[in-house]
Amino acid sequence: MKIPFNKPIIYGTEKNYLEEVFKNDQFSGNGSFTKKCNKIIEDKIGTKKAILTSSCTDALEMTSLLAKIEPGDEVIMPSFTFVSTASAFELRHANIVWCDIRPDTKNIDETKIEGLITDKTKAVVVVHYAGVACEMDQILEICKKHNLLLIEDAAQAIDCKYKDKYLGTIGDLAAYSFHETKNIQCGEGGALLVNNNDLVERAEFVRDKGTNRIHFNQGKVDKYTWVELGSSYLMSELQAAFLYPQLKNSSEINNSRLESWNLYYNELSKFMDPDKLPVVPENCVHNAHMFYIVLDSFEERQQLIEYLATEGILAIFHYVSLHSSPYWKGKYNDIELPVTDQVSKTLLRLPIFYRITESEILHVVEAIRNFKKK
Numbered sequence: 001m002k003i004p005f006n007k008p009i010i011y012g013t014e015k016n017y018l019e020e021v022f023k024n025d026q027f028s029g030n031g032s033f034t035k036k037c038n039k040i041i042e043d044k045i046g047t048k049k050a051i052l053t054s055s056c057t058d059a060l061e062m063t064s065l066l067a068k069i070e071p072g073d074e075v076i077m078p079s080f081t082f083v084s085t086a087s088a089f090e091l092r093h094a095n096i097v098w099c100d101i102r103p104d105t106k107n108i109d110e111t112k113i114e115g116l117i118t119d120k121t122k123a124v125v126v127v128h129y130a131g132v133a134c135e136m137d138q139i140l141e142i143c144k145k146h147n148l149l150l151i152e153d154a155a156q157a158i159d160c161k162y163k164d165k166y167l168g169t170i171g172d173l174a175a176y177s178f179h180e181t182k183n184i185q186c187g188e189g190g191a192l193l194v195n196n197n198d199l200v201e202r203a204e205f206v207r208d209k210g211t212n213r214i215h216f217n218q219g220k221v222d223k224y225t226w227v228e229l230g231s232s233y234l235m236s237e238l239q240a241a242f243l244y245p246q247l248k249n250s251s252e253i254n255n256s257r258l259e260s261w262n263l264y265y266n267e268l269s270k271f272m273d274p275d276k277l278p279v280v281p282e283n284c285v286h287n288a289h290m291f292y293i294v295l296d297s298f299e300e301r302q303q304l305i306e307y308l309a310t311e312g313i314l315a316i317f318h319y320v321s322l323h324s325s326p327y328w329k330g331k332y333n334d335i336e337l338p339v340t341d342q343v344s345k346t347l348l349r350l351p352i353f354y355r356i357t358e359s360e361i362l363h364v365v366e367a368i369r370n371f372k373k374k
């Protein structure tokens with residue numbers, strides 16, 4: 001049996017919607033499918049303004065422009081994340097300030113944020129790892145107290161909740177990813193969510209090369225012009241049409257993934273300690289984006305990866321923490337982030353995707369059990 005790490009989801013009706021794009025004869029951004037997708041996100045998730053983008057990286061870059069990050073402004077974020085969380089701000093010449101993570105959820109450690117704030121701090125960026133929420137009440141309070149912008153990197157967190165609020169609606173701004181590795185996908189894609197009323201209009205300008213084309217389309221001006229620093233962040237209609245049926249049916253898709261996730265959890269907890277398995281706090285609803293386990297050491301993880309490969313199973317480690325990356329180390333000072341370092345060395349992601357079968361999951365579990373017995 002060969003089990004891939006991921007199979008990009010195809011819901012089944014994408015081709016029908018792609019054909020509609022041919023009939024509509026609009027292929028560029030902000031056409032009818034883009035508007036339908038934005039509306040689903042706005043109505044269901046409850047954000048003030050959703051804007052499809054060509055990636056989550058783009059949406060994060062938009063947050064950095066909207067935050068008006070200037071050289072030397074400090075932005076606090078975890079180092080255990082994807083490069084885009086940081087590069088969006090590095091591009092604006094911010095000083096990135098790394099915060100360690102919690103050993104349980106692998107999310108930013110909210111108790112360590114306040115100690116990192118200086119008079120140069122402009123924003124806090126949180127990452128909801130594996131679709132499990134950061135401690136948003138405490139983080140929101142810190143940001144309000146110090147007048148900081150709160151940005152959610154919710155790349156993995158479509159349909160997830162913290163205390164009944166959808167992730168992506170709690171900060172001033174948030175970013176989703178629809179890359180093919182995510183629960184719903186259109187190849188490359190993302191969305192910016194704008195929750196802060198003051199940023200809604202500027203977000204529409206930034207998305208469209210910094211122009212007020214939206215006002216022109218709405219008949220508010222007789223020609224459009226350059227009004228903001230922006231870029232071309234629009235998603236094409238072809239991608240929006242592909243995404244549309246998946247976005248419409250995301251709850252069904254995620255519930256099916258949750259069944260797979262629960263099967264992994266129940267079977268693995270028969271022989272693994274709970275602290276080696278994913279932790280989902282009671283007030284969080286997650287979307288089974290990922291199933292990971294934690295090994296005792298880097299060496300044990302390497303041996304397990306190799307053993308699973310002999311069983312036809314592709315399991316993959318996750319982020320090489322950004323503060324230890326060649327880009328960072330070659331340019332900036334060393335910093336100690338003990339939990340980040342430990343998690344980065346020992347966490348292993350198991351195969352999970354839409355319609356993974358029960359027998360595939362049981363085969364992975366059996367292989368891990370056999371490895372552990374040795």
Ligand SMILES: Cc1ncc(COP(=O)(O)O)c(C=O)c1O
Pocket residue numbers: 055056057058081082084085127153155156176177178179188189190
């Ligand atoms: C936490 C996080 N942020 C941002 C991204 C970037 O997403 P995209 O590939 O849509 O640009 C990823 C991608 O996996 C991610 O995991």
